[in-house]
Amino acid sequence: xxxxxxxxxxxxxxxxxxxxxxxxxxxxxxxxxxxxxxxxxxxxxxxxxxxxxxxxxxxxxxxxxxxxxxxxxxxxxxxxxxxxxxxxxxxxxxxxxxxxxxxxxxxxxxxxxxxxxxxxxxxxxxxxxxxxxxxxxxxxxxxxxxxxxxxxxxxxxxxxxxxxxxxxxxxxxxxxxxxxxxxxxxxxxxxxxxxxxxxxxxxxxxxxxxxxxxxxxxxxxxxxxxxxxxxxxxxxxxxxxxxxxxxxxxxxxxxxxxxxxxxxxxxxxxxxxxxxxxxxxxxxxxxxxxxxxxxxxxxxxxxxxxxxxxxxxxxxxxxxxxxxxxxxxxxxxxxxxxxxxxxxxxxxxxxxxxxxxxxxxxxxxxxxxxxxxxxxxxxxxxxxxxxxxxxxxxxxxxxxxxxxxxxxxxxxxxxxxxxxxxxxxxxxxxxxxxxxxxxxxx
Ligand code: GUN
Ligand code: FE
Numbered sequence: 253x254x255x256x257x258x259x260x261x262x263x264x265x266x267x268x269x270x271x272x273x274x275x276x277x278x279x280x281x282x283x284x285x286x287x288x289x290x291x292x293x294x295x296x297x298x299x300x301x302x303x304x305x306x307x308x309x310x311x312x313x314x315x316x317x318x319x320x321x322x323x324x325x326x327x328x329x330x331x332x333x334x335x336x337x338x339x340x341x342x343x344x345x346x347x348x349x350x351x352x353x354x355x356x357x358x359x360x361x362x363x364x365x366x367x368x369x370x371x372x373x374x375x376x377x378x379x380x381x382x383x384x385x386x387x388x389x390x391x392x393x394x395x396x397x398x399x400x401x402x403x404x405x406x407x408x409x410x411x412x413x414x415x416x417x418x419x420x421x422x423x424x425x426x427x428x429x430x431x432x433x434x435x436x437x438x439x440x441x442x443x444x445x446x447x448x449x450x451x452x453x454x455x456x457x458x459x460x461x462x463x464x465x466x467x468x469x470x471x472x473x474x475x476x477x478x479x480x481x482x483x484x485x486x487x488x489x490x491x492x493x494x495x496x497x498x499x500x501x502x503x504x505x506x507x508x509x510x511x512x513x514x515x516x517x518x519x520x521x522x523x524x525x526x527x528x529x530x531x532x533x534x535x536x537x538x539x540x541x542x543x544x545x546x547x548x549x550x551x552x553x554x555x556x557x558x559x560x561x562x563x564x565x566x567x568x569x570x571x572x573x574x575x576x577x578x579x580x581x582x583x584x585x586x587x588x589x590x591x592x593x594x595x596x597x598x599x600x601x602x603x604x605x606x607x608x609x610x611x612x613x614x615x616x617x618x619x620x621x622x623x624x625x626x627x628x629x630x631x632x633x634x635x636x637x638x639x640x641x642x643x644x645x646x647x648x649x650x651x652x653x654x655x656x657x658x659x660x661x662x663x664x665x666x667x668x669x670x671x672x673x674x675x676x677x678x679x680x681x682x683x684x685x686x687x688x689x690x691x692x693x694x
Contacts, residue, residue, distance in 0.1 A: 323382025333575025
């Protein structure tokens with residue numbers, strides 16, 4: 253494949269401070285062309301200028317009239333839960349025991365973990381998602397499988413081995429010592445290799461003893477630049493459990509604060525039932541809150557308060573949470589996010605939603621200087637979107653006049669059928685109208 257190419261279409265990107273996840277400057281080229289070289293975006297501008305200049309003579313992918321934007325970023329999902337999605341009838345704690353833990357127990361088998369990782373990454377690419385923060389299982393083999401598949405595809409991925417030493421079947425439990433040592437070995441093997449980063453991943457407070465949280469604190473202190481990912485304040489039953497298990501703590505967030513886990517690049521999934529004190533603590537620590545709307549609706553967990561999260565100054569992302577979540581699509585996720593906020597009288601305007609799915613989620617993950625926008629020097633992770641992929645979309649688009657309206661229809665009505673092509677690291681890894689592309693056979 254060529255190391256340089258040009259991509260033409262209706263280009264949309266969000267600029268502004270790469271460390272800040274809030275709404276930023278919108279850049280739009282109705283007929284734009286960008287140049288990709290060596291996996292990076294090298295130049296971007298009006299097609300007239302670009303085709304006579306930097307893009308001259310390069311292979312050209314002409315995606316007009318489709319929209320072209322940075323690949324979607326999904327800051328919270330579970331690799332071993334692709335066969336847990338749509339498990340009937342439970343809230344979080346029972347859902348974990350009845351469906352999720354038995355399923356995750358299978359992932360000690362490297363063949364199961366490899367098949368699950370392959371499926372997940374192909375499906376993310378089919379949905380336009382090029383980067384994610386991923387929970388594997390407590391088995392180190394599951395992390396080897398996942399990172400191996402991500403490396404083959406050249407994806408920027410953040411992932412980690414789940415640490416959990418209580419409250420689950422034996423096959424899923426580690427110990428404080430083993431969780432620490434296995435995590436440390438995985439960091440040595442994978443962190444910083446190509447585009448891969450390791451995330452220290454205690455599942456959540458209910459499945460770790462204080463001894464394990466102490467070992468986690470030691471690991472986090474040894475690796476202050478690493479991501480941390482866990483769950484926080486998702487479900488009332490979960491919160492009651494934490495209150496009993498950590499009687500010294502005034503609230504859920506203080507448990508994580510005590511062990512040094514509320515810090516930059518710490519991603520807290522859900523954050524639904526937080527007090528003002530907890531929001532202030534997350535903001536002060538530089539941590540991120542991750543809104544998981546399809547999961548929160550499906551498990552009946554509650555309604556995330558985006559306004560309160562933003563007002564407190566917390567970096568905020570939006571994610572699928574597969575397999576509590578029900579769709580791999582960030583478009584479907586944004587649509588459900590809009591509805592959750594509507595129930596609270598809040599609004600999620602389309603430009604803000606697309607900013608969140610790209611540059612905002614990248615910033616919430618501390619990757620705002622590498623991915624999430626179409627700017628020179630950024631990694632060439634790109635999605636091409638068709639606003640008229642279905643009869644219903646085509647019908648609705650007849651009455652659309654502005655880019656904002658188009659984007660709102662795209663997020664409200666769109667899904668994988670709207671994903672025309674997905675590039676990662678400058679390579680075309682998914683094309684809607686072609687047979688599935690398998691990098692492994694290439
Ligand atoms: N809390 C602890 N583990 C999980 C999980 O796997 N999914 C969700 N949604 N919440 C959790
Ligand atoms: Fe989760």
